[in-house]
Amino acid sequence: MKRTKFIIPAIVLFALTLNIQITAQDNIACGMEVTYQGKIYKTIQIGKQCWFKENLNVGTMINVSSSQTKNDSIEKYCYNDDPANCEIYGGLYRWDEAMQYVKTVGAQGICPSGWHIPTKEDWEILQEYLNDEATKLIDKNAKSGSTYTNESGFSALFSGYSNSIWVCCYGLGYYGYQWTSTETSNRNAYGIFMSYNYDNISFNYDKKNNGLAIRCIKD
Template sequence: SFSGSGTFTSTGTIQVTLYGTGTPGTGQTDNFTATADGSGGTCTFSVSVIGVFTCGSPFIYGGQSYNTVQIGLQCWMAENLNIGTMVNGSANQTDNSIIEKYCYNDIAGNCDEYGGLYQWHEMMQYGSFEGAEGICPAGWHLPADNEWCILENHVDAGFVIACNSTLWRGTDAGGNLKESGTTHWSSPNSGATNSSGFTGLPGGSRHMVGSFISFTQEGSFWSSSTVGINAWFRKLNYSNSQVWRYTHSNSTGLSVRCVMTETVK
């Protein structure tokens, strides 16, 4: 238990730091209440203990559980990010302190199953530096173009992919990154094995003019790396076992994966 007293010397937002000793239990949540004297109000805040994270274990972000997978020395989300408030596909996402997402065909259930679609600047939270945290949880970041290349080279069985090459690359990296079968992917879902555990899904995209395209046929994923006014992305396709690398307009809405900031030992 804990009790103490103190005085705030100013109004507005004030940071309160709590220190503890001992070993808390995983999943433990401790609640603390601060009550002001006189006519002041009451505020309650909590500290949650989530334990030490191990890649391959799920974690909670924004009320949703995400699976993770270690691929080489990288730890990736094994699901498309689905965070934020749905906005209509006809409108651009805006810098308004609210994370906004598109759901394919403006159907919320598509976000639940395939993840949200994000314009590049919204994903980056209006920063511009490569490897930014953006809309990823703390301790994770938006993969840079070269981090996607590292992933491709690790999962491609028979080809060394030149990181600066474009269009379709490698031999079977796309198939090894795609979820197998046709539960989510259109037939034939060529070469799909998901041997990597990445479980790439075909969330389609929101075109820069506001329409939705390629649902169940393509999964396109942003990088945090730019070229001119555009940004690099990766694409998986239902009829191809390779990975596509090219650039997209920042106003396009694509899927997002996060990669852990600390390299897996």
């Protein structure tokens, strides 16, 4: 009987230890890699915020001339309908698709669990932390001959965007656009704009039907 009593607590202790390990793996620390939809993303601590170090590339590619719709799958555009551009610059998403058809500021959207589509305020905090110097955000190799420092490690790229009126795309290698989860009207939402010839991070009123990149931020 004494031997039985000793074995049972040992089994319970093992189970508790296993449970703690599983819980710890679910709570990813900033700087660790995140595996999501078969792709590994690096993360970076900037001030008190934790960001993905690259644009999100998740979902099934559809032609830029097609509409992303509310269904059982995430849909993305690739610049000029070239999958290679998604691998380098990430997917391009209409605002509703990125938000997964909710309008809640800070919604998870197409980001993995524990992460969300950054709000305008999230970007403003980052902007203030870096003294509104876009050069500290932009990857050193974003454009040849540039003097970007990427001091923050954010590694922004000039991913361009898809335009619902022109049907296709604009700005690859020259301009970077990112969605926020903060809308301005039924048709528009705040987008982030960075340019090869402009030193600041600016906010645009972007049409929700345009396809912009997504950078997830930790809850």
